[in-house]
Amino acid sequence: MCDQTFLAITFGPCDNCSQNKPLMNIYLKNEPINYCSLCVELMACQGLAKGETTNTLKAESESLKAKLEEERAKLHDVELHQVAEKIEALGQFVMKTRRTLKGHGNKVLCMDWCRDKRRIVSSSQDGKVIVWDAYTTNKEHAVTMPCTWVMACAYAPSGCAVACGGLDNKCSVYPLSLDKNENLAAKKKSVAMHTNYLSSCSFTNSDMQILTSSGDGTCALWDVESGQLLQSFHGHSADVLSLHLAPSETGNTFVSGGCDKKANVWDMRSGQNVQSFETHESDINSVKYYPSGDAFATGSDDATCRLYDLRADREVAIYSRDSIIFGASSVDFSLSGRLLFAGYNDYSINVWDVLKGTRVAILFGHENRVSTVRVSPDGTAFCSGSWDNTLRIWA
Amino acid sequence: MTIKTLSQHGVQRQQMPCLTKMERMIISMQDPDMGIKLRNQRLLITVIPHAMTGADIFEWLIKKFSISDEEALHIGQIFVKYGYIYPLKEPRNLILKVDNSPYRFQTPYYWMSTRWPASELDYAIYLAKKNIRKQGELIEYEKECYNALHKRINHTWDFVVMQAREQLRASKQRRKADRIVLECQEQAYWLVNRPPPGTLDNIDHGPERRTTNTRVQLNADFYKKEIEHNRISLARNRVKSSICLESYVKYCEQYQPHDPIMQGCLPSNPWITDDIMFWNMNCETVSVPTKLRVERWSFSFMELLSDPVGRKEFLTYLEKEFSAENLCFWQACEDVRHGETSKIPGKVDEVYKQFLAPGASRWVNIDSKTMEKTLEGFKRPHRFVLDDAQMHIYFLMKKDSYPRYLKSDLYKNLLARAVVPQETKKSVLPFIHRQRHSSPSPALATQAAEDDGKTKNSNSFKSNSGTASRL
Numbered sequence: 043m044c045d046q047t048f049l050a051i052t053f054g055p056c057d058n059c060s061q062n063k064p065l066m067n068i069y070l071k072n073e074p075i076n077y078c079s080l081c082v083e084l085m086a087c088q089g090l091a092k093g094e095t096t097n098t099l100k101a102e103s104e105s106l107k108a109k110l111e112e113e114r115a116k117l118h119d120v121e122l123h124q125v126a127e128k129i130e131a132l133g134q135f136v137m138k139t140r141r142t143l144k145g146h147g148n149k150v151l152c153m154d155w156c157r158d159k160r161r162i163v164s165s166s167q168d169g170k171v172i173v174w175d176a177y178t179t180n181k182e183h184a185v186t187m188p189c190t191w192v193m194a195c196a197y198a199p200s201g202c203a204v205a206c207g208g209l210d211n212k213c214s215v216y217p218l219s220l221d222k223n224e225n226l227a228a229k230k231k232s233v234a235m236h237t238n239y240l241s242s243c244s245f246t247n248s249d250m251q252i253l254t255s256s257g258d259g260t261c262a263l264w265d266v267e268s269g270q271l272l273q274s275f276h277g278h279s280a281d282v283l284s285l286h287l288a289p290s291e292t293g294n295t296f297v298s299g300g301c302d303k304k305a306n307v308w309d310m311r312s313g314q315n316v317q318s319f320e321t322h323e324s325d326i327n328s329v330k331y332y333p334s335g336d337a338f339a340t341g342s343d344d345a346t347c348r349l350y351d352l353r354a355d356r357e358v359a360i361y362s363r364d365s366i367i368f369g370a371s372s373v374d375f376s377l378s379g380r381l382l383f384a385g386y387n388d389y390s391i392n393v394w395d396v397l398k399g400t401r402v403a404i405l406f407g408h409e410n411r412v413s414t415v416r417v418s419p420d421g422t423a424f425c426s427g428s429w430d431n432t433l434r435i436w437a
Numbered sequence: 438m439t440i441k442t443l444s445q446h447g448v449q450r451q452q453m454p455c456l457t458k459m460e461r462m463i464i465s466m467q468d469p470d471m472g473i474k475l476r477n478q479r480l481l482i483t484v485i486p487h488a489m490t491g492a493d494i495f496e497w498l499i500k501k502f503s504i505s506d507e508e509a510l511h512i513g514q515i516f517v518k519y520g521y522i523y524p525l526k527e528p529r530n531l532i533l534k535v536d537n538s539p540y541r542f543q544t545p546y547y548w549m550s551t552r553w554p555a556s557e558l559d560y561a562i563y564l565a566k567k568n569i570r571k572q573g574e575l576i577e578y579e580k581e582c583y584n585a586l587h588k589r590i591n592h593t594w595d596f597v598v599m600q601a602r603e604q605l606r607a608s609k610q611r612r613k614a615d616r617i618v619l620e621c622q623e624q625a626y627w628l629v630n631r632p633p634p635g636t637l638d639n640i641d642h643g644p645e646r647r648t649t650n651t652r653v654q655l656n657a658d659f660y661k662k663e664i665e666h667n668r669i670s671l672a673r674n675r676v677k678s679s680i681c682l683e684s685y686v687k688y689c690e691q692y693q694p695h696d697p698i699m700q701g702c703l704p705s706n707p708w709i710t711d712d713i714m715f716w717n718m719n720c721e722t723v724s725v726p727t728k729l730r731v732e733r734w735s736f737s738f739m740e741l742l743s744d745p746v747g748r749k750e751f752l753t754y755l756e757k758e759f760s761a762e763n764l765c766f767w768q769a770c771e772d773v774r775h776g777e778t779s780k781i782p783g784k785v786d787e788v789y790k791q792f793l794a795p796g797a798s799r800w801v802n803i804d805s806k807t808m809e810k811t812l813e814g815f816k817r818p819h820r821f822v823l824d825d826a827q828m829h830i831y832f833l834m835k836k837d838s839y840p841r842y843l844k845s846d847l848y849k850n851l852l853a854r855a856v857v858p859q860e861t862k863k864s865v866l867p868f869i870h871r872q873r874h875s876s877p878s879p880a881l882a883t884q885a886a887e888d889d890g891k892t893k894n895s896n897s898f899k900s901n902s903g904t905a906s907r908l
Contacts, residue, residue: 099660106667113671118678125682129690137698140708158879159716160707177707178873191644201879209644218880239644248775257646267777272820277666279659281646291739291831301646311821315666317673324454325646334688336681344454353676365502365512367458378692379685380699387455388515390508397689404508420719422697423708437698437708 056081107320114356122349122359126397132380135393135403140423141179141435145172150427151208152242152414156197159420163204164433165192171206173218176425176435185216185226194243194254205233205252207240213254215266234264241283246310253296253310255282261298263310275308277315284328290335297338299326305340305350319350321357328372332396333379339396341370347384347394361394363401372414377421385412385426391436407434456550463521466497467542473497478525478539483614485525488541491534494522510535519549523625531628531636541618547626555630558597561586563627565601578633691736695729703727703858711873712861721745728855735843738835750851754842762799763830763838766792770827774820785818793826803829 052065056078063078077085148168155162160177169190173183189210196205198215207213213234216226234240238257245252246263251272255261261275261282280301288295295316299305305326307317324343331338337351337358346362347370361382368388375382381402382394391405391412410429417424423437466472478488491513498509513533516522517540524530525539533540545551564583568575575583587594608616693699697706704714718727726746734741734750741747748764755761769792773784792801793811803811807825814822842848 096657096660099657099664103660103663103667106664106671110667110671114675117675120679120682122682122685125679125686129686132699156879158876160876161878175875175878177713178875180875182878193644218878220878220880246775247771250775250777257644265778267779270778277662283646311824317670318666332685332688333692334684336684345458351678351681354678354681355670355673355675356678358678358682363502365498365504365508367462367512367515368455376696376698378689378696378699380689380693380696388511390511397686404505406507406511417698420697420716421695422702422706422715424698435708437706 052076058085114354117354118356122397123399126399129397131398131400132395132402137393137403137405137436139407139434140437141176143174143176143179143433143435144431145174145181146170146431146433148431149410149429150413150431150433151191151193152195152206153416153425153427153433154195154197154204155416155418155425156201157199157419158201159418159422161197161201162425162433163195163197163206164427165195165206165208166431167191169208171195171204171216173204174433176433183218183226185230187214191239194240196243196245196252198245198249199247200249203249205243205245207234207243207254209239211236211238211240211256213240213243213252213264215252231266231269233266233269234262236260236262238281241281242285244285244287246287253285253287255285255298255300257281259300261285261296261308273310273313275306275313275315277306277308277318278302278304283326286330286338288331288335289333297329297331299329299340299342301325303342305329305338307338307352317352317355319357321348322346324369327369330373330375333375333377339373339375339382341373341384343369345369345386347373347382349396359396359399361392361399361401366392371412372416374415374417374424376417376424383415383417383424385415385428387411389428389430391415391426405436408432453550456548459516459519459521460548460550463516463542465501466494483617485539485541485614485618488525488539491536491538491540494533494540495535518629520547520625520629521549523621523628525621528621528624529628529633531625541621543625544622547622549629552626553630555627557586557590558593560627560631561590561594561597562600562604563623565597566605569601569605576633582631695733704861710861713874713876714858714861716876718856718858725854725856726851728852728857731848731852731855734848738839741839741842750847751838751842754845754847755838757847758838758841760838762792762801763834765799766801767827767830767834770823770830773823774827778820781820782818785815785822788823789815801826801830802833 052067053062054065054076055062056065057076058081059078061078065076066079066082067074067076068082146164146166147170148166150164150166153162153164160175161173161182162176163171163173165171167190169187169192171185171187171192172181174181187206187208187210189208192206192208194207194213198204203215203217205213205215212232215231215233217229219226219229233252234243234254236254236256236258240254240256242255243252250266252264252266253261254264259278259280259282262271263273264270265272278298278300282298282300285296285298288297294310295307296310297305297307303320303322303324303326305319306315308314309316322340322342322344326340326342328341329338336353337349339347339349341347345366345368346360348357348361349359350356351358361384366386368386370384370386372385373382375396380396382396383391384394385391389406389408389410389412392401393403393405394400395402408426408428408430412426412428414427415424423435425433425435427433473489473493475487475489478485494513495509498504498512499506510533517524517531517533521543522540523543525541560582564575564579564586567579568583590597608619611619702715705712707713707715719730723746730744734744734747741751752761752764755764769788773781773788776784791797791799793808803826807829811823811826
């Protein structure tokens with residue numbers, strides 16, 4: 043059995059065999075352990091039946107995957123753009139920047155709309171989280187987080203609190219107080235605890251539960267009041283970058299995308315991975331459900347956006363062009379689901395016709411990467427946040 | 438934190454897809470047949486071979502990708518910013534000018550994918566060379582960098598100076614044209630990798646991402662789970678693509694009139710005309726809803742329930758039919774599902790007393806099997822204990838009461854009374870903004886409610902709740 047070379051950070055007694063050896067620092071179900079490389083190999087082989095090795099298991103898994111792809115292809119009798127041929131093409135598309143929100147001193151990383159359709163919360167690299175009335179461009183609240191790179195922020199459904207997190211590995215909830223003398227940071231509530239950065243967070247249907255995704259490869263559901271972990275979701279083999287709750291009748295599933303190029307659909311009650319899609323060629327930066335809940339779109343570093351159907355259980359459309367080089371960092375649907383807005387790392391925003399698969403418009407204006415794109419709750423406009431420190435409202 | 442070698446690999450992996458694409462484009466640009474026509478450019482007194490003009494690049498991009506002027510300029514700018522093409526005339530200004538300004542392709546030796554990250558040692562040698570050549574007259578920021586490097590890698594400074602001298606000597610033996618070209622290439626590389634203060638840093642990529650996680654062990658357990666998952670997926674029922682895709686077409690068609698970005702909205706889009714009539718007419722407490730809004734309730738039961746006005750109307754209808762307890766029960770279940778964990782036992786108790794106990798004031802009709810299961814679950818009440826019962830009542834309403842409501846006089850009258858807003862014309866003077874009024878913050882509304890001693894999770898008929906309803 044040949045030992046793979048690894049970077050040894052510590053040397054000392056192994057937790058398992060107690061011999062003094064170079065140790066691998068790994069995590070088992072989020073618990074850190076220090077095993078020597080021999081014990082790690084032995085552990086990996088645990089649970090194997092006679093004649094099995096991790097390689098045979100891996101091969102079996104791969105062959106099943108191939109069979110799955112075959113099965114999926116059997117029912118694929120028509121392409122989306124063929125079905126869409128009978129629809130009228132969209133005419134000239136004009137969207138302009140209607141508001142520019144300046145006030146962040148550093149890259150804007152994330153934003154979310156309030157349900158009142160005009161307020162937004164945004165977070166940036168320097169740890170500032172700002173709540174704006176985007177219509178008047180006034181800032182209403184500002185909080186400084188104790189960490190940098192606040193990559194996730196979300197507005198509570200009631201409009202009374204915001205949740206945010208980033209390199210501090212936590213998700214904190216700040217109730218919004220209108221008392222000028224009150225320090226928002228004082229009332230902060232730490233809800234989620236991960237073992238790596240927080241990449242995305244979202245309230246479920248109420249202020250009481252938060253769903254988070256993290257660079258530690260897991261997603262988790264938390265109870266805000268007690269800070270308790272209600273459910274954790276394991277299945278990604280790399281950092282999870284994005285998640286989105288399904289707008290379905292039963293409201294029980296969500297989709298997540300990560301650096302392992304996979305998009306997984308989860309059941310919130312059981313914690314099970316219900317469906318999995320792996321056709322992207324690079325990290326999936328963003329996932330969003332189609333408004334009907336029957337499909338979802340993804341934006342990835344391979345410069346494509348793709349549409350996956352949950353009932354057909356396959357990828358049904360790819361949105362890409364030769365001239366688009368950089369990855370899509372964020373995607374969102376318009377209210378009817380006909381348009382897909384995607385922000386790219388080459389500072390532009392492309393608008394795609396979801397049904398026909400063509401690009402309807404390309405919007406310029408930002409002077410650095412577009413990091414987040416979200417359509418307002420009533421579909422009247424969408425907001426884009428960028429590394430050029432500004433947010434723009436387009437309509 | 439992460440070890441340096443790991444971080445190198447990490448970010449390199451991240452950059453690869455876009456760099457590979459860019460490089461492919463650059464190579465096709467240099468194709469002798471289909472690429473850009475290169476010619477000799479005169480720079481002061483020397484002639485530089487294999488150069489092209491900004492306009493050439495611009496036109497080639499438009500032709501090759503069938504894109505607009507703006508996009509072609511945008512892509513051209515990216516190539517210059519990332520150092521694949523560099524300007525000859527104003528080397529410090531890394532932008533693409535669509536005119537006769539000369540540009541050259543950077544040699545693959547200096548491409549982002551081959552020599553990244555730029556090493557400190559190389560930078561020190563470069564600055565040392567410059568220092569020697571210009572006899573100490575470096576630009577401000579370069580001087581600072583030079584001094585900083587001198588301090589930091591003082592132990593190898595002799596090596597640095599020796600290398601610099603060697604390279605200068607070697608370059609003196611080249612032809613002048615070659616020498617200028619090599620200097621330009623090197624300078625362009627350093628302008629991209631060590632940008633002067635105030636210019637955009639293209640190298641910044643954000644926090645580390647990893648494609649493989651030490652926290653997830655790729656061991657037997659992991660693969661066994663994957664195999665199980667794949668087996669279940671194979672057995673799943675799938676729907677034909679044609680049926681699924683047709684449903685999107687239908688959905689988009691149905692919702693298109695409601696999509697302000699696609700079809701505009703009446704009276705007008707507040708973001709465009711600075712007139713918030715649209716929001717006022719569609720707010721939660723309006724007495725006469727708009728026609729579009731009432732029509733939307735007929736699209737699906739969920740649409741009706743998520744609109745507070747719709748829910749109120751539906752409740753009125755149910756009261757007439759003596760089945761209002763169904764909706765109240767459903768709402769109470771939602772409250773349990775989404776409320777605070779500590780309040781669950783109390784709430785479940787209330788629900789039992791009001792809706793499920795024999796002889797309860799608002800008894801709901803659930804089949805015996807579901808009732809048995811629910812009562813069993815009450816022994817240890819948890820968040821999802823009412824799920825089955827809630828589902829049963831939900832589908833009961835959906836299949837029975839909801840279609841009848843849509844056919845009822847109550848709904849039809851409301852639809853007839855519903856208002857279709859007049860379109861407001863855009864203001865004649867386009868540069869004068871209308872006054873943009875601020876609106877009360879949702880936080881304020883709930884703070885007032887709190888002051889009155891009411892709880893935040895108030896009954897969703899009140900206009901300022903947000904917990905159970907979905908807009």
